Amino acid sequence: xxxxxxxxxxxLKIAHHHLxxxxxxxxxxxxxxxxxxIKKYRMFTHSDRILVAVSGGxxxxxxxxxxxRLGYQVDGIYINLGxxxxxxxxxxxxxxxxxxxxxxxxxxxxxxxxxxxxxxxPQLAESTYRGKxxxxxxxxxxxxxxxxxxxxxxGYTVLATGHNLDDEVAVLFGNTLEWKLDPLARQGPVLEExxxxxxxxxxxxxxxxxxxxxxxxxxxxxxxxxxxxxxxGSKSLYYKQLLNQLEADRPGAxxxxxxDFLKAKQAGAFPQQVFPENGKLQPCPTxxxxxxxxxxxxxxxxxxxxxxxx
Amino acid sequence: xxxxxxxxxxxxxxxxxxxxxHALEKIGLSPELYLAVRDGELLTEDxxxxxxxxxxxxxxxxxxxxx
Numbered sequence: 447x448x449x450x451x452x453x454x455x456x457x458l459k460i461a462h463h464h465l466x467x468x469x470x471x472x473x474x475x476x477x478x479x480x481x482x483x484i485k486k487y488r489m490f491t492h493s494d495r496i497l498v499a500v501s502g503g504x505x506x507x508x509x510x511x512x513x514x515r516l517g518y519q520v521d522g523i524y525i526n527l528g529x530x531x532x533x534x535x536x537x538x539x540x541x542x543x544x545x546x547x548x549x550x551x552x553x554x555x556x557x558x559x560x561x562x563x564x565x566x567x568p569q570l571a572e573s574t575y576r577g578k579x580x581x582x583x584x585x586x587x588x589x590x591x592x593x594x595x596x597x598x599x600x601g602y603t604v605l606a607t608g609h610n611l612d613d614e615v616a617v618l619f620g621n622t623l624e625w626k627l628d629p630l631a632r633q634g635p636v637l638e639e640x641x642x643x644x645x646x647x648x649x650x651x652x653x654x655x656x657x658x659x660x661x662x663x664x665x666x667x668x669x670x671x672x673x674x675x676x677x678x679g680s681k682s683l684y685y686k687q688l689l690n691q692l693e694a695d696r697p698g699a700x701x702x703x704x705x706d707f708l709k710a711k712q713a714g715a716f717p718q719q720v721f722p723e724n725g726k727l728q729p730c731p732t733x734x735x736x737x738x739x740x741x742x743x744x745x746x747x748x749x750x751x752x753x754x755x756x
Numbered sequence: 757x758x759x760x761x762x763x764x765x766x767x768x769x770x771x772x773x774x775x776x777x778h779a780l781e782k783i784g785l786s787p788e789l790y791l792a793v794r795d796g797e798l799l800t801e802d803x804x805x806x807x808x809x810x811x812x813x814x815x816x817x818x819x820x821x822x823x
Contacts, residue, residue, distance in 0.1 A: 447800040447801075447802050447803075457797065457798040457800070458791075458798055458800065459800050459801065466800065469797075469798070503818060504818075505818075612817060655816050655817050655818070656788070656789075656791060659814060659816040660798060663791065663793065663814065664798060671814065671815070672764075673815075673818055674818075677818065683817065686817050687789075687817075690786060690789055690817070691786070693788055694786060694787075694788050
């Protein structure tokens, strides 16, 4: 297969764009497309201070690399979840993140869940009802809380995450199956700033997961290959597999599903506040971060319950 | 006349002369979910695998909350 641009040997076929690119053109294409998405969806400008959340995986490290190459002011945050899984998952992913930052002279802030809140993610999951049912849910609540707190405390104007199209489509598919209107109304590549909540953006949301993995491999970014031990059997992996079966028969189906969802949302299919009470944010009496629940936020309730049981 | 395919810590053998796409299908893996790497270079699905080669297969999907 030949590169569509130069006719050299292609390294990756991108079927849904009718493209095949060699290594050097692919390494130009990803940053060009990222810049296009940043502008098209008005994510941020060069005057913004960006905090990128890194996990040591292919998506977040590739995103940090691309934003850095595009000349944005971007620092990183790594949250040490304290997950071992028999192969030192968190220690390894931290090491990849630190090495990446050190090689490029970038600032990386590291926050340990255990040191900051007394328990690691597996311990929190074990000692809460929420975690026993869904450890990924405990992790998600914790990461969102800590990332927002760090963005606010550090004076960053934007919080960027490495979510790719497969991540976004899996969430959309799950929410659509159960018609979860409120999460559907909130889902998108940009979540505007609200009182106490940093602006959140996903500059890689239009790239397929194989495209971000290919970027990391071609750019020579070492990342953690092993899956989080808690992800095994997760709904998101199951949905991704189903959606990739669809994609194999109909190239572009995932992208069309997501982009048409965004169009429907823009046309008013999912009003911003489906449940009016969810629009009223109040500060959590313990941490001060905004919450819709009234009283403590989900993170502080979870940490409080875990401390009572320990 | 075999080619070695390595996925994480598992090894498979397929006959030389087939395409990457065919080799993946032969061992029951979806070409959509793996990238093939030979000597550090990415290979497209139509690339032919040759006698004695070792091909690394990199899984591209990850679970949990993403990122």
